[in-house]
Amino acid sequence: MSISAARAELHRPTGRRPGENQTRHDILAAARAQFAQKGFAGATLRAIAQAAGVDTALIHHYFASKEGMFAAAIEESFDSGRFLTDVGDSPARIATSIVTRYFDLWESAESQQPLMAIMRSAIENDRARQILLNFMSNEIYDVLAPILGQDEARLRISFVGSQLLGAAMLRYIIRLEPLASMDCAQLVAVLSTTVERYIGEDLPSRPAA
């Protein structure tokens, strides 16, 4: 199944029997736990099925493949529909919305482990990296670029991504102090001003003399 087919499946609204959504949710919870424990390469459909108490065939029915399941885990981890809804109408508001929501996800006990697993997997494994890139392109760029409505929207968004990725890596994975233990509200405040610059100000095009 392609990524977009996996996404269509994810949002398929009709024709489900009661309990289907719950089963799909249980499988995805087991998948996120497996990815967190074993990484993308180490996770197996068989182990995920066993942990969810379902037959492997049911995983194929919902997600088609490990790739489809990883794409769904990324979507669920970032909750991208909600993540980029009503972000605001000025660079300052958009920046604060995005940075606050991003760290809400990282600070949440439920989503932190799966987010770490996604990052680690994308760094270690080329297929996982491609799936993450697809997600960023389809869910982040395509949704955010029209909101920003400026030249170089993709370039601006990739600078935002670089700062948010690096801050999460240092705080939650490398755990460099004082970043690792600092108050999250201050972290959000500092990074929001950086993100506001990336989406609202002119970007330097060459080194200052």
Place this chain on the structure above:
Amino acid sequence: MSISAARAELHRPTGRRPGENQTRHDILAAARAQFAQKGFAGATLRAIAQAAGVDTALIHHYFASKEGMFAAAIEESFDSGRFLTDVGDSPARIATSIVTRYFDLWESAESQQPLMAIMRSAIENDRARQILLNFMSNEIYDVLAPILGQDEARLRISFVGSQLLGAAMLRYIIRLEPLASMDCAQLVAVLSTTVERYIGEDLPSRPAA
């Protein structure tokens, strides 16, 4: 051997026979290649010795352990002595020096693979992570904090680190476009203004109302 002992060993200036430095250099080159290929966990002293054409005992003589060798590989990859020498005397100059030198290392064919290996290893392996943290604390914080000479120097440096780490991850490892292919001089210009802010301006202490 502790990290500091490994560093003392690295800089030991006297009592060497001619050729010793070359041997040490050859071993370290083999080690960096092994870390790049296999990661910290997968690299073995035996394979490194074989690739360098030396006896494993010689590795113990120079580096004591895989940890000592990884610490030396980090030092050599970042070339930290040169990296933080004569960085300048204003936030703008310090920022431009650091960002330019950092991306010079990443763009260099010789150092890019070992840098990737260090990043990947620190993300995957807890001992490698600790060694990188020690390096950051001893070589980056301790050298840079007096140059910055400001309140919250460590906090400022960790924000700088978060931006530089995230940009390298997205450009060289995840390879997100347009960041991955953009002109490096423009990348350096944009990030230098961010780094200048982190080291020179007041950091917001709480979210804006």
